[in-house]
Amino acid sequence: MKTLLLVPALLAAAVAAQAAPVTYEIDPSHTYPSFEADHMGLSYWRGKLNKSAGTIVYDKATGAGSVDVRMDLASIDFGLDAMNAWATGKDFFNVEKSPGASFKGRFDGAKDGVPTQVVGELTLNGKTRPMTLTVRQLKCMPHPMLKRDYCGADATGSFDREAFGLAAGKDWGFKMNVDLRIQVEAVAKE
Structure with missing residues (x-):
C-alpha cells in the first residue's frame, strides 16, 4: 500500500521538475520590434527599432511566464534618414x-503549454498604458551552436499613440492607431 501511495508523489515531483520556468535573454541580433502607422490616410509608414534587450521567463509545461522587452527609440529606422531624425527629435519621441x-x-x-497572448503594459513617452499582444507563434528548440534552449516568437498588438502624448499629425488627418509587432528570439541563460 505504501508503494501505491508513493507512485503519485513521485509522478508529481517529476512533473514539477519538468515544469520549472527558464529565464531567456533576448538575442538583440534577432529581435526587431516593428510598427506600422498611418500617413494622412494615404499610406502606412513602416519601421523598426534596431536595438532592444530584455528577458523572457517561460515554463514550457504550463505556458506560464513573463516578458520584459526594452526598446531604444534612438534606433528607430523608417528606411528614410529625414524621418528617423524627425521621429527622434523634440517634435515626437524627444529621445x-x-x-x-x-x-x-x-x-x-x-493551449498545450503555448500562451496565446501576453497581457501587460507599454511604457512610451513617460506614460504607461495597458496593452495585450496576441502570440502568433512560439517555438523552442536547442540552439545549434550554443547548445542551450532557444525560443522564438512573434506577437502583435495595437495602441493609440495619442494616449501616450504623441499626437503629431492628428490635425492633418493622421490616424492615431499604431500596430506593433515584436519579433523576438531568446536563448536560455547559462
Missing part, C-alpha cells in the same frame, strides 16, 4: 528626454 520604451507582461491563455 533626449525619453530615450526608451518598454513592454512588460505575463503569458496568458495557454
